[in-house]
Amino acid sequence: MAETILPWQVSQWDQLVRAEEEGRLGHALLLSGPSGIGKQRFAKALMHWLACEQPSAQGACGTCRACHFGLENPDIHIIEPPEGKRQIGVDQVRELVGISAQTAHRSGGRKVILIQPADAMNTNTANALLKTLEEPTGDTVLILISDEPARLLPTIRSRCQRLPFPVPPKSLAQDWLKMIVTDREQCEVCLHETGGRPLAAQFLFESDGLAARQRCDETLQAWVAGEISLSQASDALKDCELDFLLEWLSQRTHHLLRAVMGGDESAVNTIWQSWRQRPAQDILAFQQQVLELRAQVQRGVAVNRQLTLESLLLSWNMPARRVGLGL
Structure with missing residues (x-):
């Protein structure tokens, strides 16, 4: 076993x-x-x-x-689901x-x-x-x-x-993941990034997902700061799968809400610390938009990737421009 x-x-x-x-x-x-x-x-x-x-x-x-x-x-x-599809057919x-x-083929089986x-x-x-x-x-x-x-x-x-099957205790998850991610600090970062889910953390490590998330953070920061245009931001994220982007945004907003509502500053990525002053209801509304999109994608609903991404970028930037809290 x-x-x-x-x-x-x-x-x-x-x-x-x-x-x-x-x-x-x-x-x-x-x-x-x-x-x-x-x-x-x-x-x-x-x-x-x-x-x-x-x-x-x-x-x-x-x-x-x-x-x-x-x-x-x-x-x-x-x-x-058949290969290339997200739905199980009737x-x-x-x-x-x-x-x-x-x-059953085996007698008594x-x-x-x-x-x-x-x-x-x-x-x-x-x-x-x-x-x-x-x-x-x-x-x-x-x-x-x-x-x-x-x-x-x-x-x-x-x-x-x-x-x-809940998220496992941190000690068990760390002990298991350390056999794969031998660097202790990187092991902890991978678990933190994935909300304590060990196999998700393993995939993040093996797919170079930490570096990809950092690039996404930097792109979002540059867009909100007005350093790049919407099309440039969208183009910078073109190599990321929509599933990956939605997971990244979901996890980041979850950590940000923990800081805004519960004071857990340690949960927030460095770049996202600059958005801690945003009202919780704005962050929550954006997170709900992300989660609804994830559910649609997982159900196999066809969405236009570029339009979806640009819509998300605009939605995140609107509160910053409205209250002057870009960076």
């Missing part, structure tokens, strides 16, 4: 092991919590364990025929319904179906899934992964056994 799940996931694992031993394991499990904390990794370890012929409390045995097949096991199925869920009605991310289902797709949730077959276990369970239909949530 130690090689498959993460140190901060032990309690969730033990909870499911006890439920299985006591015959209380639900036919549908909802793994929920922020992105970047390892829910997908946990789900795959769980799938192997549920399909294993000789499972133990520590996990799958790793030697039986089912374990040999791994994710190619005919009783393991993963439903996710036809994919209808195929899932058909799979759940079939008998179970079919395990992973839906990731469950947030990628629209209303029609989610409704197509409801029949399987309402009338489950005894040998099927559905695992849903969701970063934002509130976006799921209440009827979906109510039919699932919830397993929350």
Whole structure:
């Protein structure tokens, strides 16, 4: 188990092991919590364990025929958006319904179906899934992964056994991340930048995301100060994916609000310290705009990247010009 799940996931694992031993394991499990904390990794370890012929409390045995097949096991199925798309199609869920009605290939075994991310289902797709949730077959276990369970239909949530995954304790996250980011200060910065989410911090480090965020900060500062034009600011950020930019703005405004409303100055990036005098309601309104855009993008709504970015730059600059708090 130690090689498959993460140190901060032990309690969730033990909870499911006890439920299985006591015959209380639900036919549908909802793994929920922020992105970047390892829910997908946990789900795959769980799938192997549920399909294993000789499972133990520590996990799958790793030697039986089912374990040999791994994710190619005919009783393991993963439903996710097709390549290049953000939405799970209704036809994919209808195929899932058909799979759940079939008998498992291994006698006495179970079919395990992973839906990731469950947030990628629209209303029609989610409704197509409801029949399987309402009338489950005894040998099927559905695992849903969701970063934002509130976006799921209440009827979906109510039919699932919830397993929350909060941001792990800082000490556990640091101990794990230090094996990847050996410099202590950089390790702490990566965790701070990602709100304590270890896998997100790992990705930020490995993708040179810290330098990219610094360039974004400097571009925004130059735009607000009037040193560059809107088109120049937009052009300077052209190499950044919209997902990255929205994550950057979301995290930065979150830290700024902590400072403005709670006095936590240590949370704020140096460049953003100059905007601490802005009214909290202005920062909150801008953050809400960013979060709504992120939700649209994650749902697969087509947005014009350049117009969206320029709109955000203008929105952030307006309060500064109105009250004269640029820099």
